[in-house]
Amino acid sequence: MAGAEPFLETARDQNGRQPQQEMPANVRFGQRLRKVAAIDVGTNSTHLLVASVDVGLGTFSIELAEKSTTRLGEKDPDTGELTAEAMDRGMSSLRRFQELAISHQVEQIVIAATSAVREAPNGRDFLQTVQDQLGLDVDLVSGPEEARLIYLGVLSGMPFGDRPHLVLDIGGGSTELILADGRDARALTSTRVGAVRLQRDFVKDDPIPPHRRSFLQAFIQGSLEPAVDKVHRRIKPGETPVLVATSGTAMAIGALAATDDDRPPLKLHGYRVSKQRLDRVVERLVVMTPEQRRDLAPINDRRAEIIVPGALILQTTMQMLGVGELVLSERALREGLIVDWMLRHGLLEDRFSFQSSIRQRTVMHQAQRFAVNQVRAERVASHALSLYDNTQGCLHRDDGSGRDLLWAAALLHACGQHINLSAYHKHSWYLIRHGELLGYSESEHLMIAAIARYHRRSLPKKRHEAWQALQTRQNRRTVSEMALLLRLAAALDRRPDPVVKTLAAQFTSSSITLELVPERLNQNLSLEQWSLESCESIVREVTGLNLKVSVQE
Structure with missing residues (x-):
């Protein structure tokens, strides 16, 4: 198993030797810590992250990570509105996360709501209720802004170097595909196709019959074609991008693939999965019942219901992009919110200072x-x-x-x-x-x-x-x-x-x-x-x- 490509190269002297490595002037042992919390209000789950930001180093560590399955994507089938039950679950999770964040003495809670809330006719009403009852301001992010935050999160934890990277985030209601390198984001796309959305709209029988699976794959391909075409146009001749996958779906599939290793990794961040191994995992999952999938160690009850549509998105996207391997990133939107907060508070020179060191x-x-x-x-x-x-x-x-x-x-x-x-x-x-x-x-x-x-x-x-x-x-x-x-x-x-x-x-x-x-x-x-x-x-x-x-x- 290999991880992300090493990027740290230094010039060599006249004898062909590398000089002694020096820390950048702004990278020294930390002097002061500031705490901030980030909440991602997603289609399937709401996540809390409490980070300790080191002002001296210009970096952060994660002190607390919590997840609540709020299922906001289970909307009213006739109106498309968030249901009262879903909003109650969301409000309950936000209240609990707010209490946790305050107990960690954070100076600010930054919150982003994504596709489920932004698409619902009553999504803004829900956010107003959150503001009225909890005093929390929630940023209703657009698809491209969601992609930007995901990119910042991945950038903070994985070296890109000069090689372009394709970042794929499969959410419950949307899929973000980003083309970027260590200096710039070339394309930020968001497509309204996600694991919860597909499961809700198209999966009536589980296991999925072969003809229905073919339909789903064709639907996914048609939905993602504009995004894939956009990134393909911006890949320069001779470049071979690295595919980075992040999301609960990707992590679950990576964990399943890792069970075949003689020495499974302690962490999935940087873990590589070949297209062949992914195909084997998908073939195994599609013929299983939800009950059988729940018995698999890396999959919880809710993930068992939506893992197959999510896996088909991942498999189809890899095929469309023509890549033979993906690398997993544990960092995504929540960490991107932290990086964005650091940028706005002047704690980073620019969004690429993580990459430089x-x-x-x-x-x-x-x-x-x-x-x-x-x-x-x-x-x-x-x-x-x-x-x-x-x-x-x-x-x-x-x-x-x-x-x-x-x-x-x-x-x-x-x-x-x-x-x-x-x-x-x-x-x-x-x-x-x-x-x-x-x-x-x-x-x-x-x-x-x-x-x-x-x-x-x-x-x-x-x-x-x-x-x-x-x-x-x-x-x-x-x-x-x-x-x-x-x-x-x-x-x-x-x-x-x-x-x-x-x-x-x-x-x-x-x-x-x-x-x-x-x-x-x-x-x-x-x-x-x-x-x-x-x-x-x-x-x-x-x-x-x-x-x-x-x-x-």
């Missing part, structure tokens, strides 16, 4: 979360990257992809000390493995955690969970080499204050010599020299080279 921000956020000593972590990272740049072809033969993983592991290698100083490298592995690292694929996430795990004490063993989780031989080689570099860098960090200014490496076919350059003339580096020399046996075991350490006079 998404990996750095998420690593720094986790470091802050686990009270990592910023100064010492950055010092270890600097030494690690210096070693990487100066020992290519000696201590490692990495093609460049491991450099960013090494940096992330160096920033987080000591986070386990937040739990216990004893064997903290094992705690670091657990915290990194189960934390959120946006912008990294699942396999990269596992490698970062393993690099931190093996920066001290024993080398990897086959029985170790951290080693078993690595998926390929190449991944294990990368971890082994980067962990050695981190081990040496951490060995130089023996004192609270910096004493090693830089280091140089010279190597022969049988040995490597590391020369330490002190911060001040005649500074005593005997402790650092001893610490590095204690790694000699590990270096020999991993590389076959003898390690020598000297201090510049």
Whole structure:
């Protein structure tokens, strides 16, 4: 399994080496937190998200996520109005979410209502009642605005780089299709076809008879053709977009596909599903009764009723777009509301500032979360990257992809000390493995955690969970080499204050010599020299080279 494409590239110097990675000036450990809540009033469900916004980092973390199945899309069949029962369910959920948000001391609650409310003749009356009874202002967003917010949400959690992405969000009443890259949104479309709408209007028998399924597929294709044509016209020659799917439907299907994996992912964000696997899941679902679908672990009762129409939208859209794979995003409209709030309050320079440093921000956020000593972590990272740049072809033969993983592991290698100083490298592995690292694929996430795990004490063993989780031989080689570099860098960090200014490496076919350059003339580096020399046996075991350490006079 692979995740989103890595985007973080840096220029190389005249020797072909990448310079040391630096954090953007505005990306530092956070100084102040602000809390905001976002509510998405959808066709099938109403969702609450409480976010803690880090003013210093210009990013946010999710403190609370709640969902209520309000079924606003179950309208009066004759008038198309929201029913009294649906409005009561919606009002009850909003009241409860308001209380939850207030209990978290949020400074503002931002709310967006989508297709079910905007299409109902009495939708605005419902929102006025919400305002009168609860004092909540609800923004009735248009289809294109809904697409824009979804785009912002996905952009905040997935690196686009220079490659165009097609974002597909299958809602209850509408489907949004967006074409965008890391700099601009080229097309924002919204089509009135959704899982709840199809189930309500067309599904009379379940399982769906073959002829009815063919009709549904033809209806979906006809409905989506204008949107698909629009994005196709704006894809430049030679470009191959990545399809990103977000929504409850996509997540449920991804979870079903993942059950066939030997090691199912802990999180679905960044998980990839091929068209072939999707087809197998759909063929399995369409012949099942709702009761049989309810017995499937990833599907709840309400999802069991609408999963087949939603799956057919996803399958048909992939076929129309001509893509063979999709990648899942857990971020969508609710997170987009948070990003939009941050933009309006001047907490982001522009909507693409997440993209310019998404990996750095998420690593720094986790470091802050686990009270990592910023100064010492950055010092270890600097030494690690210096070693990487100066020992290519000696201590490692990495093609460049491991450099960013090494940096992330160096920033987080000591986070386990937040739990216990004893064997903290094992705690670091657990915290990194189960934390959120946006912008990294699942396999990269596992490698970062393993690099931190093996920066001290024993080398990897086959029985170790951290080693078993690595998926390929190449991944294990990368971890082994980067962990050695981190081990040496951490060995130089023996004192609270910096004493090693830089280091140089010279190597022969049988040995490597590391020369330490002190911060001040005649500074005593005997402790650092001893610490590095204690790694000699590990270096020999991993590389076959003898390690020598000297201090510049």
